[in-house]
Amino acid sequence: xxxxxxxxxxxxxxxxxxxxxxxxxxxxxxxxxxxxxxxxxxxxxxxxxxxxxxxxxxxxxxxxxxxxxxxxx
Numbered sequence: 001x002x003x004x005x006x007x008x009x010x011x012x013x014x015x016x017x018x019x020x021x022x023x024x025x026x027x028x029x030x031x032x033x034x035x036x037x038x039x040x041x042x043x044x045x046x047x048x049x050x051x052x053x054x055x056x057x058x059x060x061x062x063x064x065x066x067x068x069x070x071x072x073x
Contacts (some may be wrong), residue, residue, distance in 0.1 A: 007046035015044050018069065024063055033057040
């Protein structure tokens with residue numbers, strides 16, 4: 001599982017909404033994932049791609065499967 005293209009605007013909005021629904025902000029999520037806030041912000045805003053391990057960590061914090069977070073229709 002890998003995302004070779006930067007996130008679309010819609011995907012970015014979806015990830016942000018998932019954070020809000022979970023009661024998290026980017027800084028808290030970044031801390032839980034073991035990365036900097038700036039790096040996670042760049043990923044969520046579609047400036048750089050998530051790695052597979054980052055997708056897994058993001059989903060894990062949300063108690064979800066990566067495919068349900070990043071590849072849901």
